[in-house]
Amino acid sequence: MSTINYTLLNRQLEALLDTRDWLTNSAQTCAFIQQELSELNWVGFYLQREAQVLCLGPFQGKPACHPIPFSKGVCGAAAREQATQRVDDVHAVADHIACDANSNSELVVPIVTDGFVWGVLDIDSPQHARFSQEDQAGIEALVATFMRQTDLPRFL
Numbered sequence: 001m002s003t004i005n006y007t008l009l010n011r012q013l014e015a016l017l018d019t020r021d022w023l024t025n026s027a028q029t030c031a032f033i034q035q036e037l038s039e040l041n042w043v044g045f046y047l048q049r050e051a052q053v054l055c056l057g058p059f060q061g062k063p064a065c066h067p068i069p070f071s072k073g074v075c076g077a078a079a080r081e082q083a084t085q086r087v088d089d090v091h092a093v094a095d096h097i098a099c100d101a102n103s104n105s106e107l108v109v110p111i112v113t114d115g116f117v118w119g120v121l122d123i124d125s126p127q128h129a130r131f132s133q134e135d136q137a138g139i140e141a142l143v144a145t146f147m148r149q150t151d152l153p154r155f156l
């Protein structure tokens with residue numbers, strides 16, 4: 001369904017991230033994704049600044065839920081399992097945390113460095129099943145670029 005050119009997007013993101021600063025780069029990354037991908041209503045970072053808790057970081061969209069423990073929601077599952085969560089229908093997830101009633105599908109990519117969950121990138125869509133496997137692979141590649149080009153400080 002998606003015809004987006006993730007190889008090109010990745011090159012553009014590489015060029016955009018011209019500092020090594022995590023705050024600048026995370027703000028730029030979520031703004032870039034919001035700008036370039038269609039049908040998104042929220043894109044943002046949650047950071048592990050407290051043990052086993054995701055704290056709201058730079059984002060695009062409505063004010064959001066904070067804090068999110070590792071034990072809760074789709075973001076918590078991504079952090080706990082250190083694995084991308086691709087959810088076609090968030091309403092079918094029992095402990096989904098509804099920040100915005102407009103969200104229907106979601107992709108959450110964990111950001112793990114040396115075994116430590118630095119944070120997650122959470123992307124929400126009002127469209128059901130917005131994210132294909134191709135989108136997942138493309139967005140994981142964007143997150144890999146963010147990680148490669150950014151110094152990720154240990155907050156704990």
Ligand code: SME
Nearest residue numbers: 064073074075096097099
């Ligand atoms: N939907 C997420 C919560 C974060 S907001 O969508 C921004 C979850 O269940 O983890």
